[in-house]
Amino acid sequence: MRYSLWMLVLCLWTVACQSQSTNHSQKPTHTNRLINESSPYLLQHAHNPVNWYPWSKEALAKAKKEKKMIIVSIGYAACHWCHVMEKESFENEQVAKLMNQHFISIKIDREERPDIDKVYMSACQLLNERGCGWPLNVITMPDGKPIFAGTYFPKKNWINLLEKIQAVYEKEPNKMQEYAARLTNAVKDLEKIAGQSDALTYNQQHLTKLVNKWMTTIDFARGGRKGQMKFPSPVNYDFLLRYYYLTKDKKVRKAITTTLDHMAAGGIYDHLGGGFARYSTDPQWKVPHFEKMLYDNGQLLGLYAQAYQLSPNRQYRRVVYETFDFLTRELTSPVGGFYSSLDADSEGEEGKYYVWTKAEIDSVLGKDAAVFNEYFEIKSSGNWEHKKNILYTKIREEEPVKFAQKHGILPFVFRDKLKAMRNKLLEARSKRIRPGLDDKMLMAWNALTLKGLVQAYRAFDDKKFLKLALKNVDFLLKNMAKGNQLYRNYKLAKNPKSKTLKGKASINAFLDDYALLIDALIELYQATLEEKWLLKAKDFTEYALKHFYDAKSGMFFYTSKLDAPLIARKMDISDNVIPGSNSVMANNLFKLGHYFYNQSYLQKSRQMLHNVQKDVIKYGYYYANWASLMLYQIHPPYEVAIVGKKAHKLRKQWDKKYLPNALLMGGRREGNLPLLKNKWQKGKTMIYVCKDKVCKLPVTEVNEALKQLK
Secondary structure, eight states: OOOOHHHHHHHGGGOOOOOOOOOOOOOOOOOOGGGGOOOHHHHHTTTSSSOEEOSSHHHHHHHHHHTOEEEEEEEOTTOHHHHHHIIIIITOHHHHHHHHHHEEEEEEETTTOHHHHHHHHHHHHHHOSSOOOSSEEEEEOTTSOEEEEESOOOHHHHHHHHHHHHHHHHHOHHHHHHHHHHHHHHHHHTTOOOOOOSOOOOOHHHHHHHHHHHHTTBOTTTOSBSSSSBOOOHHHHHHHHHHHHHHOOHHHHHHHHHHHHHHHHSTTBOTTTOOBOSEESSTTSOSEEOOEEHHHHHHHHHHHHHHHHHSOOHHHHHHHHHHHHHHHHHSBOTTSOBOOEEOSEETTEETTTTOBOHHHHHHHHGGGHHHHHHHTTOOTTOSSSTTOBOOOOSOOTTSHHHHHHHTTOOHHHHHHHHHHHHHHHHHHHTTSOOOOEEOOEEHHHHHHHHHHHHHHHHHHOOHHHHHHHHHHHHHHHHHSEETTEEBSEEEEEEOTTTOOEEEEOOSBOOHHHHHHHHHHHHHHHHHHOOHHHHHHHHHHHHHHHHHHEETTTTEEOSSOTTSOOOSOOOOOOSOSSSOOHHHHHHHHHHHHHHHHTOHHHHHHHHHHHHHHHHHHHHSGGGGHHHHHHHHHHHSOOEEEEEESTTHHHHHHHHTTSOOTTEEEEEESSOOSOGGGTTOOOTTOOEEEEEETTEEOOOBSSHHHHHHHHO
16 A cells, blocks of 8 residues: 655654653643543553543544544553653643644553554554554544554654644645545455355375464464564463374474473563563563553463473473462452552652662572572673663572572472572562553453463462463453453452442453453363353354454454444454454354354354465464464364263363363263263263264273374
8 A cells, every 4th residue: 555745754753762751740630531541551640641532532522523534542551652642742741732623632542442542553564664653643534533643752753743734734724634544444444354265275295285384473482473572472382282283293392391490480480479571672581561461361371370281390380389379469359350550650750679789688688689580680780771670590490409509409409498598588578669560451361361370270270270261251250241241351449438349341352351251161160060161152152243244254353233333344453462252253163163062153164264274374373363273174173072970070081181172071971062962870980982873882980092192
């Protein structure tokens, strides 16, 4: 898509320059309409001198009536550069005067309104050759059609940009309107999927080619992808785990273990409090971008649990349990929902809460500090900037034996000693000023964490994982669902009169909210063998088909047909840090189709994969969850039924193994699933291993059933 010369001139202003944030202690003297919102991110801007509006009919109508362009500024509470731009520009009276005079300014929390973010992020990607991120600042015509999009701007650049765009708008409004219409059409076409009718062509050779190409991008020395930054990308390693299980490709196994080992040893992992930061800013996993997100940690909880099932490893177990401790301590609300994130900053400084000087560690640990400092690479000069230290270790889990021997300590004594020292430092750290908490609760992110908890329960048979999972799902269904309709968000607030907590859900859910909850409910059914969870998953699926499904393409729109239309109705296709909602729905339909013998579900799932198969084969890394579905299609799963009095006991034995090619079902009685009919035998507990509705002879021992999988 080519753009006119005057827009290219404007695009020169998208260069984002580094600058220092400034401290201020002035009490707020302004209040705008964001004061009535529940999002912590929007409330952070409620006292800006900018006359911010939330996304609303009022704001859009005002822009049209006054013929003013719109500034759509999108961010989230844990976004470092969002805070910087607020301090530099949105708290500045000069900037606010310019914005208030010529524009209608709308602030959006991208986590609450990903639908709006997806539309305008598409515009940014079309306008800029470089990648786009947050804060995302978009300028639109009065009808919401974008004419410009960029990310962070220092104050001077932001002022210049607004003045130039306003000048062009006053001089050539019709030309700008024409340009905005062309850009909007391009946004509509981006990632648009057409239903495919040609013959299905994928097979194991295609998957092998996909994975072999993928392996060329892996950093086999340190894990993750080659590059200057490292992202956990749990959905990718979930696929690679499944692929390795079916193929026993040793190179894939090395890609997985190298990545998981180095992530757990690196600074991206919080060695005191558990949990992972969003990503590392270096190739060694050493220096994190310190924000901690629920969606990462929920998925990584499950990923490490599954890796443990595949190959029991003390380090993986420790990561799961410590991440669980982090989630319960930092991100679990009193009502059972999970909060969204912890900020990277505290006291206006990125990472301040998490880093240490050597002197601080020495003062807390005393004579034990020397061993701790050697283990975690602590230096007097610092191993990071400003003489600060990030806790990380080059020691793999199998090597502490040698480290302990070097210091004349028995290995089990050293592990206990190390844990005690970490706990001392965690207690000392807890007295610092904490990073900001984004305490809104999001359905999709809660569902990811719900699934991770269930996967941990299945791997370790520890009821504390299941207890929290059941509390969470009870919260979600009671507070963020109305019948089969879901809500995106939930926010607790104290009742000033009674000091009790009262919550509010206000945004209609999007496709990922439905898809990820359905996925978690299917996992919960397999862990409990309680049919109500599977039936609830089917109910939400039927609702999604009615309100999101596009029969023409065979795919799902991201927004419900009940939602007010935006300038484009997008489809969420590719898999990123969170798997794309269409790929999750396609997997859900596949699984539910097998559970309920629903051919319509199975056909829709096949068609969805068919629509994107060429991209999956060509760009596997960005379609990892689709690739998992392709594995299911090429290697159909076993349907395993455990029926009888000892069903739960045998289920626990079954879950000690990593078995991604089996859909588990059953219970003490037959239940209502088609495959379970006539499977109950009085006084016995039988295991049936089936494929395509055809079952092998039943057995009574898990080991015998496992042999039938081979």
